[in-house]
Amino acid sequence: MTLDALRLEVPDILETEVAPLADLNEQLAQARLQPAELALQQALSLLFKLNRSAMTLLERQRALQSFSDQYRHYSKAYQGENPPTALFVHLCSELAIGFKRLLLQILQGRQPSRPHLAWCLYMAQHFLAQSLLRHYQLYQEPPPSLWRDSHLLYWIGEHQNCLDEPVAAAFTPQPANTMRGIYQQMLLLALSNPFHLADGECALLFGALSPLAELARLLPWDEDDEIEGPTIDLTEAQPCLSYAQTPEGSADYLRRFELGALLVALHEPAPLQSKAERQLLERVQQHWLGRQQRRHTRADHSSECSLAVGLPAIHAQLLEQRPLRTSAQMLDASAGGARLLCNADQAAQLSVGQLVLLITGSDTPTLALVRWRHLNSEGLHLGLRYLIGLPRSVWLRRAPSAQTHPGVLQSTPAPGNGWHHGLWLPNGQFVEGENVWLQLASAHNQAILPLPPANLVTASVTRYPMQLA
Numbered sequence: 001m002t003l004d005a006l007r008l009e010v011p012d013i014l015e016t017e018v019a020p021l022a023d024l025n026e027q028l029a030q031a032r033l034q035p036a037e038l039a040l041q042q043a044l045s046l047l048f049k050l051n052r053s054a055m056t057l058l059e060r061q062r063a064l065q066s067f068s069d070q071y072r073h074y075s076k077a078y079q080g081e082n083p084p085t086a087l088f089v090h091l092c093s094e095l096a097i098g099f100k101r102l103l104l105q106i107l108q109g110r111q112p113s114r115p116h117l118a119w120c121l122y123m124a125q126h127f128l129a130q131s132l133l134r135h136y137q138l139y140q141e142p143p144p145s146l147w148r149d150s151h152l153l154y155w156i157g158e159h160q161n162c163l164d165e166p167v168a169a170a171f172t173p174q175p176a177n178t179m180r181g182i183y184q185q186m187l188l189l190a191l192s193n194p195f196h197l198a199d200g201e202c203a204l205l206f207g208a209l210s211p212l213a214e215l216a217r218l219l220p221w222d223e224d225d226e227i228e229g230p231t232i233d234l235t236e237a238q239p240c241l242s243y244a245q246t247p248e249g250s251a252d253y254l255r256r257f258e259l260g261a262l263l264v265a266l267h268e269p270a271p272l273q274s275k276a277e278r279q280l281l282e283r284v285q286q287h288w289l290g291r292q293q294r295r296h297t298r299a300d301h302s303s304e305c306s307l308a309v310g311l312p313a314i315h316a317q318l319l320e321q322r323p324l325r326t327s328a329q330m331l332d333a334s335a336g337g338a339r340l341l342c343n344a345d346q347a348a349q350l351s352v353g354q355l356v357l358l359i360t361g362s363d364t365p366t367l368a369l370v371r372w373r374h375l376n377s378e379g380l381h382l383g384l385r386y387l388i389g390l391p392r393s394v395w396l397r398r399a400p401s402a403q404t405h406p407g408v409l410q411s412t413p414a415p416g417n418g419w420h421h422g423l424w425l426p427n428g429q430f431v432e433g434e435n436v437w438l439q440l441a442s443a444h445n446q447a448i449l450p451l452p453p454a455n456l457v458t459a460s461v462t463r464y465p466m467q468l469a
């Protein structure tokens with residue numbers, strides 16, 4: 001199954017004639033003079049008709065900006081503990097429909113600018129988030145299409161490289177200011193057991209999540225990943241898979257919701273956070289990882305350690321060539337990973353997805369991936385995922401006497417007498433199907449092997465499953 005923007009749920013165009021817009025703002029202003037519910041009904045009727053009428057891109061964009069201003073006006077009545085009316089929930093849904101249709105027009109036209117595309121994606125996601133919030137405030141289950149469209153909008157933003165484009169949008173309760181942030185704000189809200197919140201707490205929680213949501217990350221799926229965290233299937237009509245569900249979709253559309261940096265940030269001073277927000281966040285965070293909060297018992301384990309960062313340094317360390325290493329302090333550890341604290345000036349090289357070799361006083365060095373990171377006044381916090389197996393240095397060539405390229409072979413015993421092997425290489429150095437000559441650093445002979453499809457790709461490195469005699 002291929003995700004496609006045309007799968008966004010929008011109604012058919014019923015009016016082929018372009019709707020007259022010259023007096024739209026006057027009609028909206030006249031509507032405001034009516035009693036609140038009647039005014040909202042008139043504004044909603046106008047939006048409903050426009051969403052089903054043919055309009056140019058510029059006309060639709062201007063109309064939707066006018067209706068966004070109306071939304072700000074009508075939303076003032078539903079702040080605090082006042083529950084929204086069914087009409088207001090319908091307004092949120094219709095605004096989402098309008099921006100989804102505008103997005104389709106943008107994508108079907110000429111190449112859009114990234115800020116313009118990011119703004120439209122953000123606005124569509126924002127009103128889906130508002131629809132989600134308002135359903136939860138009324139203790140109603142959101143429609144399945146809401147999650148299908150939300151996942152699809154995220155996927156489009158991911159592939160158009162505009163998830164982190166900042167958008168200035170003054171709404172209440174406050175949304176995050178990027179596409180990534182507001183999508184993850186929705187996921188966290190859904191994971192917070194919203195039907196058990198008291199009146200008024202849902203909107204309070206949504207606003208409290210605003211400055212924190214971007215710290216989480218959706219990481220590529222890896223079936224060998226034993227680190228705890230919700231699993232997102234971008235093709236499913238639900239926020240995430242339950243712990244009882246086995247991921248069955250294509251790995252291309254599966255993501256692991258990594259919350260490590262967010263969980264660290266929750267315990268930092270936040271002067272702009274109210275006492276009620278802080279207490280609410282402390283209460284709901286237990287739900288974010290489900291009841292199985294950790295697959296491995298994690299214990300405080302304060303000790304000094306160091307890291308060889310990146311494939312070249314790991315390769316050299318395994319050959320005992322003493323490359324430069326990064327000093328760190330281990331704060332806690334488990335069988336699946338560890339949390340470290342490093343100097344803040346190491347942030348540039350220790351990005352999420354970077355391959356590292358963890359070196360402790362007496363233990364065998366452990367290959368690991370940087371799973372999350374968070375920078376604060378203490379320094380750079382890192383979450384490591386251990387890669388179980390024996391790491392070994394290898395050389396790769398495109399021909400027996402060609403230039404050598406360093407790689408790392410991760411070997412894990414398989415049931416019986418065999419081994420599972422994973423070959424780690426920098427991104428883009430070789431391609432799937434290319435024949436490479438592989439030589440272990442401790443051996444003289446070379447073996448020619450075709451590179452199979454990768455089974456894990458991060459922002460820095462790629463892992464290829466290898467069959468070695």
